[in-house]
Structure formats: C-alpha cells, structure tokens
Amino acid sequence: MTAWGGEADEIRLLVDDLAELLGRSVVVNDPLVRQIYGSRHFEDEDPVRIRAVLQHELGAEVTAHVVDQDIPRWPSAGRLPGAPALGLLPRWCVPLRADGAFLGTVMVIDADRTLTGAEQAAIDEAAHAVAALLAARAQVADARRDERDRTLRGLFGSADGDREAAVETLRDSGFPDRAQLVAMVVEVTSVRHSDAQIELALRHARSIVEAASRTPGLGLVTGGRIELVQHRPSAAVPDALREAADRIRHGLFRALGPQAGVVVGTGSPATALARIRASHRQAIAAVRAARRLPALDGVAIWDELGGNAPLLSLPDDLPPDAPAARALRAIDADDAGPRLRETLRAYLDHACSAPRTARALNLHRTTLYYRLNQIRELTGYDLGSGHDRFALQLQLRIEALGPRT
Template sequence: MKRWIQRARPAGDALQSLVDGLAEELGRSVVLDDPLVRMICTSRHFGDEDRVRVRTLLQGVADDETIRYVLSQGVAQWTRPGYLNGRDDLGLQPRYCVPILERGHVLGILMVVAKEGDLAAVDTGAIDRTARAVATEMYAERLASDAVEERTGNLVTRLVGADSAVRCEARRRLLDDGLLPDGPHVVVTNAAVSGVRGPSGQVEVALRGALEPHRQTRTAHGLAAIGPDRAVLVQVFDREPADEDLELQSRGIVRSLETFLDQGTTTVVGVGGRRTELADAWISHDQARVAVRAARRLPRLGGIGDWESLGEYAVLLQLPDDALNDSLVPKPLRRLLDGGPHARLEETLRCFLENAGSVPRTAEALEVHRTSLYYRLRQIQEITGLDLDDGAHRLVLHLGLRAWDLLRDPAGRPA
C-alpha cells in the first residue's frame, strides 16, 4: 500500500529524474523533502555538500535538531520561494527553498544548496519550472494515496467504534482485503495533540509522519486513522510485544511529534490492553483512551500511559470529567492533605498502603526506625480518624490518594 509520505525513492522515479536534471543544470546539490523535512529524493553532490546533507544521506533522514530548525523557520508554510539561513552549529549551509504547492496542498519542499545565499535569475527560473513539474507529479500521487488512506482510516474508525455490527463488517473487509491479519496479538495506540499554534492541517501531517514507521514493521502489521488532533493506530503483532517495546514505540511517537510541531504543543500517547483477536480491537481502543487521560493527568508518566500498568487509576479514569472532582477525595484524607505541612505523613501513608500495610517493609522503604514509623502512623490515624488496621479504611485512603493524584495539575497543585 503506497503512502504519500515516503523515504527516498528509486532512482528511476519521475521525481528523481526531475531532481537530477535540475541539479545538473544548476551544478548544485538538490533535495526534495516532504512537509516534515524528510528526504524523498536527492541529487548527487556537486562539491557543495555540508554536514547535514552527508548525515542525511547516511541515515536516510535528517536529525531531529535540523528538522526542528527548518520547521521553526516556517518553511513548510511558505507560499513563495525564499532563502533558509545556514546554521554553523548544525553544519547547515544556506538553502534556497521552494514550497511545492498544488491546489492548497503543501506537498513538499524543494531545496537547493546556495552557499553564497544568492542565486541568479536564470537559476531561480529553472528551479521554478522544475518545482511546477514536481508539484504535478506529487499531486497525482497525493490524490491516489489520499483515497487509500481515507478508505483504510474509515475502516479503522469503524473497527474500534461503538456499534458491534459496524465493527464486524469492518473486520470482515480488513481481513478480506488482506489489510490486517486476525491476530494473534492486537494492540491499539492512541496519540493526541493539543496547544498547537500553527496552521490547520499541520497536526494531521505530523501525526501521519509520526505513525508511519509503525504501520509496517518486522513484527507487526498496522493501519492508522488520522484526525485533526488525534490518531488511532491498530497493530497486529506476530508475537506478543514486550511492554518495553511498546514503551519505546510510544516514546518514538512522542519524540517525532515534538520534533514536527511547535514547542508549545502537548503530546500524549495511550496504549491499550493486549488482545488476541482483531474483533477485540475496540476494547484495546477504549483502554487506550483511558490511558491517554492518565498521561494527561499524571505528569510522572511522561506523556505516555499504558492500560496494563494503570492499576486502580484505570477505574477512576473511566469516570466522566465532570465526576472526576474534589468530591472523590474523602473528607478524612482531605484533613491530612489540607492540614498544613504534612508532606512527610502523606509520603508515609502512601508507602504504607503500597506495601499492603506491612510495617517492616514500609520502614525499610522509608529508611526509618519502626518506632518512628509507628509514631507517624498514629499521627495519621489521629488526623484522619480512620483505623489503619481496617482493610476498608485503608481502601478508602488508597483510592482517595489516587483521586488526589488525578486532580492535580503538572505543578502539583489541585486542579
């Protein structure tokens, strides 16, 4: 299945021929990038190569810092050609950049190395002619690819939707068309972006680019549905993915989106539970949505939530937003949390509850003498009025602390 954002193309491709022809005419290095500054095709060197160009050719993609710099200059939103200033610290020489535009679509960026920062009119004329030809080629491919992406995206959306009949039909079509296998290991990942200040459509392009490497891997077959500010990735793995592998994949998605988008953007990723059949992808999807909420509300997760490790947070996070409020924090616990400088007692209570009420393990974890621990526990009981030997009371306190965590903003203050 062909995608409109790709890596380097075969040398015989029409785009490659256009780029090579322009480079020979100018006697300069030329590269065609996609809107995320990832190389589509490039010419040979003409003695004007810089460190960025060499690294990109060796790696197949520019490094994150270079991509961030180019995008920060707004090149992907330019409506007319212009010069991109060089950066000595990056090893980047100036480039003459032409946005490849066709009927309102930003298809790519044509870049010509321009050490002196000034091209003759005859050169810019040749670049402009080539850019128009490139736009025609890329637009035809874009239309064909968009039709495929729209169809597969709709199937993914239906597969994880609320209507069971629609889900069954989507699954049947995915299997019949050979787009996804039926198992044995199905995982749904959700990515959500907020706080974007750039032009409309920028997030969709970034989401598409961030998920592209994970659609087809050595161990998984995947399809994605891309929306204006969020995306759903359904993957079917040949073998059960390790938690560490899914975390690494999620961090890669976050890192890519942070590279492609403005610094003020917030990106979170949620990973659903592992299922064994494509028919259960909707369950993993619902769990991934809960994991996204966890990633938003719990700064310690670093923007990545995994259903399998949420524990009791998963129960609380299935409440609607209007129900997830201060009323979930029991009054006895509130007396402890609001009662002044009790940070040490809060830490002690958390450790005691997470160690199943074991005094020896709690004392060891806190590195305090048991006598000191007993003193703190008596203080907690006096302030809360609850009996820490009572399992029901401990449950109230434990869930209350989890609710308190979810009601805090990233600075640690109650939301």
C-alpha cells in the same frame, strides 16, 4: 536519488532536470523537512546534504533550525540562512503549496548567493509543477485513507454491525485476524508545528511500528492523535509494549524535535480483530494516564496501571463541581487546610483506624479527633458513613491523578 527508492517518476525527472540546468544540488523535502527527492551532487554539497543522503535525515538541530524559519508561512520563495556550526550552507527555498495546503519545500544550495533572476524563475516554475504532482498523489492517498479510516472507526465503535463489517473488510484485505493484536494510542502536542505537520509525523509513527515488527499495522489519525492496531507476533508483554512505545516516541522526537509532547498508551492484547475494541478503550485510558502522570515518563501500559485504571477510564469532561470536590475546597479554604487534607488522606488510607493514623502522623489521638471533627464541620461529610468516606477518598484519588484536560 530519492529517499523513497523505486523507479524514476515525474517529480524525480523535474528535480534532476532542474539540477542539471542550474548545475547545483536540488532537493524536495516534505513538511517535516525529510528528503523526498534529491538530485546528484555538483561538488556543492555540505555535511547536512551528505547526511541526508546517507542517513535519510538532517539531524535534530538542523531540522529545528529549518523549522524555526517558519517556511510554511512564507508568502513566496526566499533564502534559508546557513548555520556554519551545523554544517549547513545557505539555500534558496520555494514553499510547495496546493489549495492553500503546505506540501513541502524545494531547496537549492546557494552558498555564494549567485543565483540569477532567471535561475530563480526556473526554480519557481519547477516548484509549481512539483507541487501539482504532489497534490495529485496526495489526493489519491487521501481517498484510500478515507476508506481505511471509515473501516477503523467501525472497528473501534460501539455499533456491532459496523464492527462486524470492519472485521470482514480487514480480513478480506489480508490483515491478520486470529493473532496477537494490541491497540496503541499516541498523542502529540507541539507549538512549533502545524496540524498538517503533526498529522504527517503521526502517520510516520505507524511505519515505525511496522518496520520494527515486520508486520502490517493500522492507524487512524484524529486531531493530534493516532490510534493504532498492531500485530504482535511475539507475546505482547509489558516490556515488549514499552519498547515499541519508546521506539515511536523516539521517532516522533526525531521528526518534531525534543520539545514536542509525545505520550503513548497501550491496551491489553486481543486474540482477534472482533475483540480489539476493548484493547482500544484501554489504550485511550492509558494515554490519559501518560498525559496526566509525569512519573510514567510518557508511556502507560494498561496492565500496569493497577487501581488507577478504572479512574483513568473516566472521561476528561466529567461534570464540574462534584459535591465531594466542593467539600475538599471547603477544607482548602480554611487556615488549617493543608494539615486537614493530610489528616483526611491518612485517615482514609489507614482504613479509618485512629491508632494507626495517629502513629503515621505522629499525633496525639486527641489531636487527631479534633482535626476529624473540624473536617466534619467544614465539609458536612460524616466520616462514620461508608458512603461519605468513599466519596471523599474517590475525589482525593481523582485529584491525585493530575488535572483533567
């Protein structure tokens, strides 16, 4: 059987022939340990093998066990230890590579360690042929992907001519234009997976969205991020966007494990491809919010960011050491720094009203004035100046949004 379905092809025939020769179950997994092709059973199947056939996945614990063996770095074939508690029998594994790229693994169940040297050589020979076919297929897919990625870069870019050409290309390809469209940005970090594995998982995120909405989507992978354009036939209200984002996160956690860092940001709906750039820029700011604000639990919707939205649109690489940042550090360096910061924040938040600030902090007004004078002397900022107040409050808001990365 094949997890992809469809007609038999050369890889499937190689897998079936090898399985018949060995009299053992054989599978080919992709770099994320998802089954691509599998032979019939030979009464050697274990619970993991049965689950892979029925549910097209191994389960998070088994996947983590396989990932922990670090097969992409194996120099040659080797034995994957079993995990009885997980229902996993030992397997003989051959890493699939082409031009140094890890393409997946051939796995053969070998519970009793009875594979002979000749059988291991046969597995190596078949694996070499499978790797060559996977590499050829990847080369064709990469060429198509490169063309699509150029189109998406034009769609998201600032050059009007490139964007108009991209819109025309997508229209000609049949992508819905005059429809409810929304941009989503997904970022992934994982110390347990290679860049290639993360990229594969991100490309899978696009198929998750497409399957859920039953409409086509577009995805541009750059580093540990995928930038998506999704057609939303129903109103792209925040609840619907959050449901789609949660579905993506769940799918990525299944592929990469719960330890992976996955954050999603979505922009506002756009009614045409030519207007999607604004939604895309909003999604980039939203994913920055999801990354920096733990309270958002990994998902940020642009329309729900409120007053923080403009600040989160600032780039992560702002010039360091702004004057207002130095002023706040001067406060922090003083022995009374924590209470002076609290006083400054309260004073600004209460529209510089001394009576309201004193009540909020439960202070005598004379004590409040003393602290405000200390702040003026430490920072050189005049709290009677609207310009100075704005600079300090803006810096406090930026710092409250968490560290910039």
